[in-house]
Amino acid sequence: MKRYTAHIDTTLPIIAIDMGYSANNRSCGFAHSGALATRTLHFGECITATHELITQHGRHQLVLEAVLSTYHRADGNPDIRGDFEKGRGWYYGPGVATFAAALRFLQVLDQQLPKAISPIPLVEGFLSYKKTRTQHCDDARRLLEEFDTAERFQAREGSEALSDQVAGIPLIIRYNAP
DSSP states (O other), rough: OSSSOOOOOOTTTTTEEEEOOOSSSHHHHEEEEEEEEOOEOOOOHHHHHHHHHHHOOOOOOEEEEEOOOBBBBBTBBOOOSSSSGTTSTTTTTTHHHHHHHHHHHHHHHHHHHOSSSSOOEEEEOOOOOOOSOHHHHHHHHHHHHHHSSSEEEEOTOOOSSSSTEEEEEEEEEESSSO
């Protein structure tokens, strides 16, 4: 059985992470259904906080503001996964950093969690096109609080999950229209 699944389970609490990837800065916003407060954490601290919450309280719906799938044309070159990401493609700019961060995050979390805790539902939060700069913890709160009302998109046919540990292509939820 694969650790992660694209199948959403609305009965589960949510962990929402604004994914960052920095050696020295607190670049990850962290929020979850069981707490009012959000936190801004270092990348490694975010993995630890997620691990502890899932280990102590069981499976959660995991919403990562990070690229969780890819699309490549027949010629092998990367391309957008749908009109929803025009101008903010997954394969350039900030998308590449979140892709690398998510890949590492899910790999380490998989290694740390007991095998019995699976599958963990995975959703891509697409929080782009912001009018002003925001704090990581505020973005994580939005991922959590607006989960039910944000626009939903499926990646175009032929897209692939970022890892072999993900069953299916995670739903993409866009929080800001362009």
